[in-house]
Amino acid sequence: MHDQDRSIRWRSSKNLVKRYRYRGICGVLGLLFAYWEGYRRWPSQAAHISIVAAIVVMFALALVAGRHRQPMSAAAWLSRIGGTIRQPSTRSPVSIAGALIWIVLVLTVAGWDLHSFLLEQHSLPTLSYLIGRVSRFTLGRSVLVATWLALGGFFVLANRSHVGRRVPASPEPPTGDTGCGEPGDQV
């Protein structure tokens, strides 16, 4: 019985490694990139080329990871948004109030940033100016780049459906091995 438990635990940890190996590799590469990027400065050509390269790679990853795995089509998505706007009564009043508060907060931030940008006064810093006071330091720039990459990775990998993926022929074994990995596995 003890050996069986140990075997199950070993298989579970093996499955975890198998599931997250591509995410782990991307994470390590992202951290190395962020560390290297920390030593670049915004006007340098190296900074421009590397940031553009990171953007291109992230879009390519989105295409690779998302092939046949998008939960709904763009038309269905737009139609759902249109339906919610036309008939808000389908949502609970609390949910509508919450969404409105989000909209007000985002518009307030954007409006205040625009106001500060247009007035150009030292006492009214813009959001990017405040962030620039952090990114001028090597550590600050590295941390910001790592956070930016993590956000991009979330946009690439999150909310992928299993449509079009290999479906296991047998029922799911108790160890959690479904025969197909996590969304990041196709990256």
Added chain:
Amino acid sequence: MSLGQLVWISLAVLIVGWITVTQLSSGRLPTVKMIAFGFLDSWLGRAILLTGWAELGWHLFCQRP
């Protein structure tokens, strides 16, 4: 502390407070994750978020901040 800094700190407190409230609402209020996943349901929404992400990166790391 300047007026601008005071407003930014107030906005940050408001946003963090609202994120906390939505997280504690057990799904009755839309959380940041729910909003993001709403966009990530389709290629179009995902492309919008990734384009905004790319613009943010270019602005913060390649333009004079």
